Amino acid sequence: MRNDVWPLVHAERAALIDDLERLDTAQWETPSLCEGWTVHDLVAHRVDTAMATRLGFVLDMARARFDFDRQNALGVARARGATPRETLQRLREVATRTTAPPAPRDTRLVEEVVHGEDIRRPLGLTREYPVQAVLRSLRYQARTTASFGGAREVVARVRLAATDADLELGDGPEVSGPALALLLAISGRRVALDELDGPGVDCLAQRRDGR
Known part of the structure; x- marks a missing residue:
């Protein structure tokens, strides 16, 4: 709803x-x-x-x-x-x-x-975000085009695999890591790249930090 x-x-x-x-x-x-x-x-x-x-x-x-x-x-x-x-x-x-x-x-x-x-x-603050909030945000970003602030074009070139939740998105070289780090990376936050593994990380690295 x-x-x-x-x-x-x-x-x-x-x-x-x-x-x-x-x-x-x-x-x-x-x-x-x-x-x-x-x-x-x-x-x-x-x-x-x-x-x-x-x-x-x-x-x-x-x-x-x-x-x-x-x-x-x-x-x-x-x-x-x-x-x-x-x-x-x-x-x-x-x-x-x-x-x-x-x-x-x-x-x-x-x-x-x-x-x-x-x-x-x-x-240096941390938060344990509700899984639902992170996954819902991640799915939204993955299906939304870059022109509207999303990352559909990037996700189309890689496969995102969350290591702390039941979620896989995309098709291509794998990028694995915590769902929150995946969300940040596809949203252009390079600070999260160090938390990710896999041959698709370089594709995400092309996203720039943004608002």
């Missing part, structure tokens, strides 16, 4: 809030895995996307002259508080929203899991 993703999304937002509550001010300025964005910037991005609506997204894109990176930057500036605590409070206030831009609902879960790692990994 279309709406069954929201409990998973809300759980990830709540888990991230719990982790962020323990950070000191300096940690908020740590570079995230998204190039050019600090942890603070990326949390502001999470606030902005949680507030997004279909109409609001269209209007924001028009204001950004249909430049997606510009639209993201404007959203970060709008959602970022004067202090980390203010931004964190804003995230608390939107954590249970069920609005979204004009995109499949599973994109909300992909963003929560992948951006959760974009924040946690540079800080």
Whole structure:
């Protein structure tokens, strides 16, 4: 069902809030895995996307002259508080929203899991994600084209095999490893490549870090 993703999304937002509550001010300025964005910037991005609506997204894109990176930057500036605590409070206030831009609902879960790692990994934090959340995100990315932020073209050239879950996707040289690492790798996070094995890893290495 279309709406069954929201409990998973809300759980990830709540888990991230719990982790962020323990950070000191300096940690908020740590570079995230998204190039050019600090942890603070990326949390502001999470606030902005949680507030997004279909109409609001269209209007924001028009204001950004249909430049997606510009639209993201404007959203970060709008959602970022004067202090980390203010931004964190804003995230608390939107954590249970069920609005979204004009995109499949599973994109909300992909963003929560992948951006959760974009924040946690540079800080040395770990999370045991629900298997359902990771596998659902991985399947979505694998069937979605690169033009919509997915990795269908990459997955078509390799076979992904999770070592901690019952999942195999694609056809080609094998890439094996934890499902979370597979998700991050096909989403352009090179930091996860060291956790993967197999002759298909070089294909995934061609993906660049991204938002």
